[in-house]
Amino acid sequence: MVLCAIHCHLAMMDHVDNILCGEDLPLLQGQGQYVDDIKLVDTLHVAFVRSPHGHARILNIDLSEAIHSSGVIQIVTGANLRGTVQPIRARLQNPDYRSTDWHPLAFDKVRYVGEAVVAIVAESRYLAEDAAEKVYVDYEPLPVVANAKMASQPDAPIVHDTIRDNVLLRAKVGAGEHADRFRQASCRVTATFQHPRVTGLPMENCGVLASFQPGTGQLTIYSSNQVPHLLRDSLSRCLGHPAAQLRVIAPDVGGGFGIKMQTLPEEVVVAWLALQFHRPVKWTQDRLEHLQASIHARDICVEATLALQEDGCIIGLQAKAICDVGAYNSYPLTCALEPFTIASALPGPYDFPYYTYETIAYTTNRCPVGAYRGVGFVLGPLVMEGLIEQAARQLGMDVAELRLKNLPAADAFPFRSPAGPLYDSGDYPTLLRTVLEKSDYHALRQCQAKARQQGRFIGIGLSCFVEVTGMGRATYRLRGMEDIPAYDAATIVVDRWGHVSVAVSTPTQGQKHRTTFAQLLAAELGIAHTAISVTLGDTATTPYGSGTFASRSLVSGGGALVVGARKLREKLIQICALRWEVDPSVLRYEDGGVETADHSHRMTFEQLAQLAHEPFQEMPAGIEPGLSVQTSYNPPPAATSASAHLVLVEVDPGTGEVVILNYQVVEDCGRIINEKVVDGQLRGGIAQGIGIALLEEIHYDDHSQFMTGTLADYLVPGAFEVPQIEITHLTTPSPWTEHGAKGVGESGTIGAPAAVTNAILDALNVNPAQVKLPLTPERIVTLLAHAEGRTL
DSSP states (O other), X not given: OHHHHHHHHHTTOOOSSHHHHHTTHHHHTXXXXXXXXXXXXXXXXXXXXXXXXXXXEEEEEEXXXXXXXXXXXXXXXXXXXXXXSOOBOOOOOOTTBOOOOBOSSOSSEEOSTTOEEEEEEESSHHHHHHHHTTOEEEEEEOOOOOSHHXXXXXXXXXXXXXXXXXXXEEEEEEOOTTHHHHHTOSEEEEEEEEEEEEOOOOSSOOEEEEEEETTTTEEEEEEOOSOHHHHHHHHHHHHTOOGGGEEEEOOSOSOOTTGGGSOOHHHHHHHHHHHHHSSOEEEEOOHHHHXXXXXXXXXXXXXXXXXXXXXXXXXXXXEEEEEEOOSSOOTTTOTTHHHHHHHHHTTTTOOOSEEEEEEEEEOOSSOOBXXXXXXXXXHHHHHHHHHHHHHHHHHTOOHHHHHHHHSOOXXXXXEEOTTSOEEOOOOHHHHHHHHHHHHTHHHHHHHHHHHHHTTOEEEEEEEEEEEXXXXXXXXXXXXXXXXXXXXXXXXXXXXXXXXXXXXXXXXXXXXXXXXXXXXXXXXXHTSOGGGEEEEOSBTTTSOOOOOSOTTOIIIIIHHHHHHHHHHHHHHHHHHHHHHHTSOGGGEEEOSSEEEETTSSOEEEHHHHHHHHHSTTSOOOTTOOSSEEEEEEEOOOSOEEEEEEEEEEEEEOTTTOOEEEEEEEEEEEOBSOSOHXXXXXXXXXXXXXXXXXXXXXXXXXXXXXXXXXXXXXXXXXXXXXXXXXXXXXXXXXXXXXXXXXXOOOTTHHXXXXXXXXXXXXXXXXXXXXXXXXXXOOHXXXXXXXXXXXXXXX
């Protein structure tokens, strides 16, 4: 999203030294190099002919006029690729999962509006677009599966011939204990929460440039991408080209938000074309293509019931999620991403004994879904916090008091969530109490009461939630997602003058990874961060790893860096011990050098680097000359951040307009390496969360026609919709990560929709049985009218 990417950069400009602004200035001055900025000699350009139908059989493709258009080099159809290029197939080890073949160009059927059917290769994008207008495709329209509700009907049309019930995944989790208490509870609240289909909206759309060198056999791919090594894996599998001869480079990336971690069919086609022509081939996605046929997310309906005792203690939660996952499984996360994450997210930070959850993921004639900032964790607070608000009204309790009653105490950690995950550390009651104090909650309630007497609709919304970050191999093994390696790696090389070069497997899309990694390593080695250069986003120069998603970069990539630094320090101690002819146990690495315990001898980092490289210094047994280490690091199952948001809004009852008056955040992401980076992530994420709550919705009609193809239709927040956001940091370091840090990249997007929604419903003083986002002015006016018994 535009605002998120802007916040990621602008919130970081006030730095104390040149190294901290060095990463921002080229971008802010227009000197960044994105995929479309890369110019290679003799580049061909691609435009795609896309399906206008949600579901149709391809009867014939007439290329006779297009092939003779000016500048056209070749036209490729799905039939040309079939048997030569393998379809995108995402794997999941789960007996209730059904895979799908997503062909880079459809050859028999199209299954969503915007699916690529024909690729036009020409001397320029303009000429390719002109020729695309002259391609005639004869379609036989087929009955559509317009949404998940339709997909579930016994007589529903079939999206894939091999999947007769349109179900790609079923799952059920939960314990049967306390079921009787749950059913017999004196207070039960039930509601349905519908999260719209949305997408990330980065400033830079997706794009790919491929170049093949026949002399070496190397295929180089420049892609606006979050997971270079995983894209390399995917392309190698689809093209049959050895991964060792396939290089993926993610240059400057103008925002990712999860949507740029999926392999797109266009990337496969462009890479194959480069192999055929031995010339560079480029495709740059336009905004319509991005909205229509990139990666969507969410499109989920959760029906849930919360049971409580009369005193407000929660007994349990029962929920069912229906997920519309579109036409195909996206690679590498499959359709299981949102359903599995919702299962973990729904209980949030609360402690209660009973929890059951089931989910069904339906395939429909819509664009496939994948990762988007927050994934299923956005549904956690939306559902749980919404039910708590309703329960508080039913019990006659204050909503803050009810939350405090059910949060685990600080001494309960590590805390086992009702959903199963183990939370490493935290103090959730203090988070909530602090946000109440910072906002002067009781005074706000008094002001709200006075405002209502004056006919003003003022609302206060709370959201308490967790963000599970940096998941390691154990988590992905449990989920069965075999295409995610779930570890990351770092290489540290020191030259003889003490300059440090670092390569990490987690690339950046505006989160200031280079700055943060340099600061992290500088602290570990006790040297100036100006002596450290960081390389990211290139499979030829960075070690193999998972990439950047799920708030994992600092936990996983940073963890690899810290472990590598410790190996480096140990090597320096061994070298120094041999030099001084002392036992290594009497030496310690401290403040950028090695010294004896009595401080009588000391060598600086620069002196040690020279020593490690010179031929006159013998190396200890088993120690290689030079200074370089590489570490592959498997992070813990998860490091869990937590936060509490409070929002004050005013709603115009006549127009449904919402004005956010105050936004308070108190968060705990463990040890903070760079506070400005954290604040930038939070503010950008909250901007996206506000958009989800109030504005954003990808819409299809009943014929699976795509209806939101421009930014006049798909609305996003601007400067007037995003308020000043006050942020307070609390710190409980993680005992499981290498440096005490937890991820924070998705926190704002997870918490904001629930907080804003609860504030609006509080302002209207309504308890709807169905909460459907976004809360547009029309929906707000309708909610108020129904509450007052009026018809519109």
